Amino acid sequence: MSSETTTRPQRGGSRFGSFVRELLIVVVGALVVSSLLRAFVGQMFIIPSESMENTLLVGDRVVVQKISDVQRGDVAVFEDPGGWLDSEPAGEPGPLDKVLEFIGFPTASSPEHLIKRVIGMPGDRVVCCDADGRITVNGKQLDETSYLYTDPDGIQVAPSDIAFDVTVPAGRLFMMGDHRDLSADSRCHLSDLSLGGPKGSVAFVPLDKVVGPAFAIAAPLGRAQVLHRPATFAPVPAPSEPAPAQAVITPEDVTC
Numbered sequence: 001m002s003s004e005t006t007t008r009p010q011r012g013g014s015r016f017g018s019f020v021r022e023l024l025i026v027v028v029g030a031l032v033v034s035s036l037l038r039a040f041v042g043q044m045f046i047i048p049s050e051s052m053e054n055t056l057l058v059g060d061r062v063v064v065q066k067i068s069d070v071q072r073g074d075v076a077v078f079e080d081p082g083g084w085l086d087s088e089p090a091g092e093p094g095p096l097d098k099v100l101e102f103i104g105f106p107t108a109s110s111p112e113h114l115i116k117r118v119i120g121m122p123g124d125r126v127v128c129c130d131a132d133g134r135i136t137v138n139g140k141q142l143d144e145t146s147y148l149y150t151d152p153d154g155i156q157v158a159p160s161d162i163a164f165d166v167t168v169p170a171g172r173l174f175m176m177g178d179h180r181d182l183s184a185d186s187r188c189h190l191s192d193l194s195l196g197g198p199k200g201s202v203a204f205v206p207l208d209k210v211v212g213p214a215f216a217i218a219a220p221l222g223r224a225q226v227l228h229r230p231a232t233f234a235p236v237p238a239p240s241e242p243a244p245a246q247a248v249i250t251p252e253d254v255t256c
Contacts, residue, residue: 056214060219063214064213065212079210080209123238140235160176169204174203
């Protein structure tokens with residue numbers, strides 16, 4: 001009488017291998033989707049400094065959308081146009097930031113980005129200040145009380161302690177922080193020298209370096225909200241003349 005040994009398939013190992021393959025497919029798919037969303041739809045950044053208080057606080061996570069163009073009054077994220085970050089304090093990345101960067105969501109703890117408010121578009125004449133101490137854009141006075149930094153005693157910073165009169169060149173923006181006393185913004189670079197352009201050119205942010213307008217604070221949850229463009233920018237008229245090729249800056253040697 002002969003005996004026959006039957007070998008049964010090891011189903012446990014097969015199921016585990018299938019699970020690992022499916023998990024890898026899910027992870028790779030999630031990374032691809034997140035990369036596409038980051039490239040074409042939106043991106044998250046962390047606020048590293050006090051320059052946008054009290055609109056944005058240090059540690060806030062803001063979502064920047066890439067679908068629409070920036071307009072006057074928008075809070076926008078942009079790449080350093082040249083030498084700005086030498087005078088802009090940067091925060092250290094925390095554990096959450098490192099996780100976000102690992103899965104493809106760079107944050108502003110990465111050293112190449114800043115966030116400010118768009119005050120002047122190409123061709124706009126931006127002046128500080130009129131008889132009321134306010135900034136004007138194309139002759140229209142801005143009421144900035146809704147977003148300028150106010151300290152715990154209720155005292156609001158001035159629109160600017162620096163006098164300037166500029167016309168924004170073609171393809172560029174004039175940017176300012178909401179906490180004007182702590183913001184090394186366009187005003188502070190109006191006399192900077194540059195290898196790539198005339199004196200003061202790096203004060204104006206190229207449109208192709210703009211990531212997009214920030215539309216919401218996503219975290220911390222207690223500060224989650226949609227960011228709105230201030231109403232004071234709505235009645236600002238269009239420039240009366242085409243944007244110049246080079247910025248017009250007066251007086252000379254304006255700096256912070």
